Amino acid sequence: MTGRKRQRVTIADVARLAGVATMTASRALNRPEMVSDELRQRVLQSADELNYIPDRAAGGLASGVGLALPVLVPTLHHSVYVQILEGLQERLPQAGYQLMLGSTEYSREKEETLVEVFMGWRPSAIVLSGIDHSERTVRLLRASGVPVVEIMDLAGDTDTPPPLDLNIGFSHSRVGEAVVRYLAPCGYRNIAYAGTLTTLDPRSVRRIQGFQGALKRLGLPHHLIGRSDLPSSLAVGRDLLSGLLEEFPQTDAVFFANDELAAGALFECQRRGLRVPDDLAIMGFSDEEIASHLYPALTTVRIPRHEIGRLAADLLLARLGGSPNTQPPLKQSPIDVGFEIVQRQTTRAPDQHPQEYT
Amino acid sequence: MTGRKRQRVTIADVARLAGVATMTASRALNRPEMVSDELRQRVLQSADELNYIPDRAAGGLASGVGLALPVLVPTLHHSVYVQILEGLQERLPQAGYQLMLGSTEYSREKEETLVEVFMGWRPSAIVLSGIDHSERTVRLLRASGVPVVEIMDLAGDTDTPPPLDLNIGFSHSRVGEAVVRYLAPCGYRNIAYAGTLTTLDPRSVRRIQGFQGALKRLGLPHHLIGRSDLPSSLAVGRDLLSGLLEEFPQTDAVFFANDELAAGALFECQRRGLRVPDDLAIMGFSDEEIASHLYPALTTVRIPRHEIGRLAADLLLARLGGSPNTQPPLKQSPIDVGFEIVQRQTTRAPDQHPQEYT
DNA sequence: TTGAAAGCGCTAACAA
DNA sequence: TTGTTAGCGCTTTCAA
Numbered sequence: 171m172t173g174r175k176r177q178r179v180t181i182a183d184v185a186r187l188a189g190v191a192t193m194t195a196s197r198a199l200n201r202p203e204m205v206s207d208e209l210r211q212r213v214l215q216s217a218d219e220l221n222y223i224p225d226r227a228a229g230g231l232a233s234g235v236g237l238a239l240p241v242l243v244p245t246l247h248h249s250v251y252v253q254i255l256e257g258l259q260e261r262l263p264q265a266g267y268q269l270m271l272g273s274t275e276y277s278r279e280k281e282e283t284l285v286e287v288f289m290g291w292r293p294s295a296i297v298l299s300g301i302d303h304s305e306r307t308v309r310l311l312r313a314s315g316v317p318v319v320e321i322m323d324l325a326g327d328t329d330t331p332p333p334l335d336l337n338i339g340f341s342h343s344r345v346g347e348a349v350v351r352y353l354a355p356c357g358y359r360n361i362a363y364a365g366t367l368t369t370l371d372p373r374s375v376r377r378i379q380g381f382q383g384a385l386k387r388l389g390l391p392h393h394l395i396g397r398s399d400l401p402s403s404l405a406v407g408r409d410l411l412s413g414l415l416e417e418f419p420q421t422d423a424v425f426f427a428n429d430e431l432a433a434g435a436l437f438e439c440q441r442r443g444l445r446v447p448d449d450l451a452i453m454g455f456s457d458e459e460i461a462s463h464l465y466p467a468l469t470t471v472r473i474p475r476h477e478i479g480r481l482a483a484d485l486l487l488a489r490l491g492g493s494p495n496t497q498p499p500l501k502q503s504p505i506d507v508g509f510e511i512v513q514r515q516t517t518r519a520p521d522q523h524p525q526e527y528t
Numbered sequence: 529m530t531g532r533k534r535q536r537v538t539i540a541d542v543a544r545l546a547g548v549a550t551m552t553a554s555r556a557l558n559r560p561e562m563v564s565d566e567l568r569q570r571v572l573q574s575a576d577e578l579n580y581i582p583d584r585a586a587g588g589l590a591s592g593v594g595l596a597l598p599v600l601v602p603t604l605h606h607s608v609y610v611q612i613l614e615g616l617q618e619r620l621p622q623a624g625y626q627l628m629l630g631s632t633e634y635s636r637e638k639e640e641t642l643v644e645v646f647m648g649w650r651p652s653a654i655v656l657s658g659i660d661h662s663e664r665t666v667r668l669l670r671a672s673g674v675p676v677v678e679i680m681d682l683a684g685d686t687d688t689p690p691p692l693d694l695n696i697g698f699s700h701s702r703v704g705e706a707v708v709r710y711l712a713p714c715g716y717r718n719i720a721y722a723g724t725l726t727t728l729d730p731r732s733v734r735r736i737q738g739f740q741g742a743l744k745r746l747g748l749p750h751h752l753i754g755r756s757d758l759p760s761s762l763a764v765g766r767d768l769l770s771g772l773l774e775e776f777p778q779t780d781a782v783f784f785a786n787d788e789l790a791a792g793a794l795f796e797c798q799r800r801g802l803r804v805p806d807d808l809a810i811m812g813f814s815d816e817e818i819a820s821h822l823y824p825a826l827t828t829v830r831i832p833r834h835e836i837g838r839l840a841a842d843l844l845l846a847r848l849g850g851s852p853n854t855q856p857p858l859k860q861s862p863i864d865v866g867f868e869i870v871q872r873q874t875t876r877a878p879d880q881h882p883q884e885y886t
Numbered sequence: 887t888t889g890a891a892a893g894c895g896c897t898a899a900c901a902a
Numbered sequence: 903t904t905g906t907t908a909g910c911g912c913t914t915t916c917a918a
Contacts, residue, residue: 180911191889196913206887221671226648227585228911231894246613252604259631268649271629273617290584291626313579404821437821460818463762463795538895549905554897564903586895589910889918894911901906 179220187216199224226268236292239267239486242284243299244276244371247401248428249458250475251299254321257479258297265487267294276371278304285310295486301325301333302372308334317489319482323373325504330376336485337504338478342373345471345509346380349425349453352511354388356520358423358451361385362394364410364435365427366402374427377455381425394418402427407434408441423451423517429458432468436516452516466515473509481505537578545574557582584626594650597625597844600642601657602634602729605759606786607816608833609657612679615837616655623845625652634729636662643668653844659683659691660730666692675847677840681731683862688734694843695862696836700731703829703867704738707783707811710869712746714878716781716809719743720752722768722793723785724760732785735813739783752776760785765792766799781809781875787816787828794822794874810874824873832865839863 198213325333432454454470556571683691790812
């Protein structure tokens with residue numbers, strides 16, 4: 171009694187009940203305008219009566235059209251990705267696409283495995299986070315001809331690989347630079363970077379490179395780096411701060427890889443009685459909700475996550491729908507959505523006003 | 529040139545290249561032990577050479593076995609659900625099941641729509657959050673015979689509907705009660721509840737009912753309820769607190785619907801110079817990471833989310849795998865995983881020690 | 887406008 | 903052990 175195998179209600183059942191051919195039932199359901207009013211009514215009613223639910227897999231198989239739309243994110247623990255997902259959810263499902271979520275945990279190997287798995291679901295397109303993929307991933311994707319959108323990083327830039335296909339994001343190296351160019355005029359001289367997975371995640375790497383490059387150009391020390399291999403959390407933020415202060419006591423400002431780490435560090439400063447931003451400046455990355463509620467409120471880098479999600483959806487829809495006349499004047503991909511430094515209270519006010527960097 | 533329609537590599541291609549029948553290729557790939565070493569080698573090599581990726585939809589269609597496993601959560605903004613998802617991800621994908629995520633936004637109608645959509649993907653089972661569903665959802669699910677796991681609430685309890693099938697969670701009304709039974713001995717007399725979606729989400733409703741019932745039994749006021757219709761956030765937590773203090777200035781303790789709201793309220797207390805827990809006690813629900821890092825650290829209710837995810841996966845695997853001899857001594861569903869009050873600094877120490885409630 | 891036949895890619899069942 | 907046939911549920915194509 172492992173579940174009596176319930177006979178699935180098929181379109182043939184619906185057709186039979188309505189007294190029409192299977193094909194007519196199919197048309198009544200999918201292209202109503204091709205069927206006479208009367209038959210359409212009968213079919214719709216039968217379908218309803220039988221609780222008919224069309225089998226997408228069979229439909230896709232027959233029509234050659236895939237409706238699965240895999241989205242690969244590194245993690246769901248950062249609200250950034252949750253919000254991107256929401257941006258995508260806003261339009262894609264109602265266009266008939268089924269979002270499938272995969273989490274790569276910042277690993278190229280996991281990404282590769284997930285891409286393989288998802289390719290088996292006849293994806294109509296695929297959304298990838300980042301622009302750094304394994305060779306096999308690239309080969310698989312190229313060979314399949316499936317549209318790809320890479321998000322959250324900017325491909326084809328001076329220091330990044332070319333885009334696989336569509337791309338929308340911002341430059342992480344420029345974020346690193348911008349932070350230095352923001353903090354230096356505030357009078358900070360020993361500016362540190364602190365992050366997790368700093369070797370694993372190519373986006374962190376580029377952020378650090380931009381950061382260090384800018385420091386070098388200003389003649390400031392660029393060796394103040396705090397690293398952790400643990401996934402990021404408030405606790406790790408505390409540890410990162412402690413480690414940094416121990417190793418480099420001269421540190422007077424820290425740029426964290428995300429707001430969560432920065433918040434943890436801020437809590438640690440409170441515990442230690444360190445005054446922020448007088449003794450130490452703290453800067454985050456992402457501008458998550460907590461940033462503005464912390465005390466003092468966190469200076470951070472805002473990235474347009476929701477917009478990334480929505481734009482990715484638009485790009486995809488335009489690419490897939492291919493409605494040839496509605497041809498929307500789509501911006502040329504890669505699209506740089508830029509970022510913005512949000513000045514709050516964990517850094518001293520700069521001499522110059524904050525500006526938008528793209 | 530809307531994407532040259534790349535010829536998909538099928539198992540027939542693989543078979544042809546290997547010089548075997550399609551069926552042999554299929555067996556070499558899926559039941560290797562049924563094929564001679566030599567042919568298996570040839571097939572595997574051909575598959576690799578052609579970058580063959582099996583079409584799950586076609587496979588499922590032919591074999592009658594579905595591999596999609598939809599998971600419906602109310603939101604991804606609470607880390608609780610992210611962690612449950614992780615618990616599920618730990619085992620299900622490697623057993624070949626494809627998790628499909630849907631977010632209901634606490635709406636029964638959205639849930640119904642999602643269930644309908646997902647039923648079209650030949651799900652092998654389906655995971656639902658909560659035990660309150662629309663009539664049509666129940667009918668659809670029942671008719672399909674698909675195994676269902678309801679999580680995060682306890683069905684078949686005195687005040688809850690019977691389970692659809694498998695169930696694993698805890699009693700929200702007992703949480704409400706337990707909180708009162710915890711706070712009262714600490715000397716609090718005007719204990720308020722504050723939450724969002726308090727009318728929409730049946731779990732909130734039951735929590736409030738348990739809460740009010742316990743207050744009544746103790747002869748304490750039970751009308752101190754703060755509500756908001758916005759989705760929960762730190763900002764709403766602040767507002768909720770402000771509203772409560774304005775409407776019921778006598779309030780001396782507040783039980784929030786989640787830790788995020790409680791954190792927001794705590795920030796608001798800081799801003800107002802209110803001393804916690806001396807002037808006001810704050811209690812959260814969920815024990816998210818931030819709870820222990822706040823200052824003062826948040827007293828809250830811990831729920832075993834990761835365990836819920838893992839147990840749900842186990843239950844499902846046992847139900848689906850049906851390996852008849854390995855018949856694991858599965859606990860009888862519904863499974864009550866209980867909860868636990870975590871005493872920290874936002875409430876005064878009670879006369880009696882905290883206890884586990886199930 | 888409606889219907890019949892064929893087949894999408896794969897595997898269960900049977901035959902060799 | 904291997905191959906052949908049929909068919910999963912649906913839609914495309916073509917004919918009526």
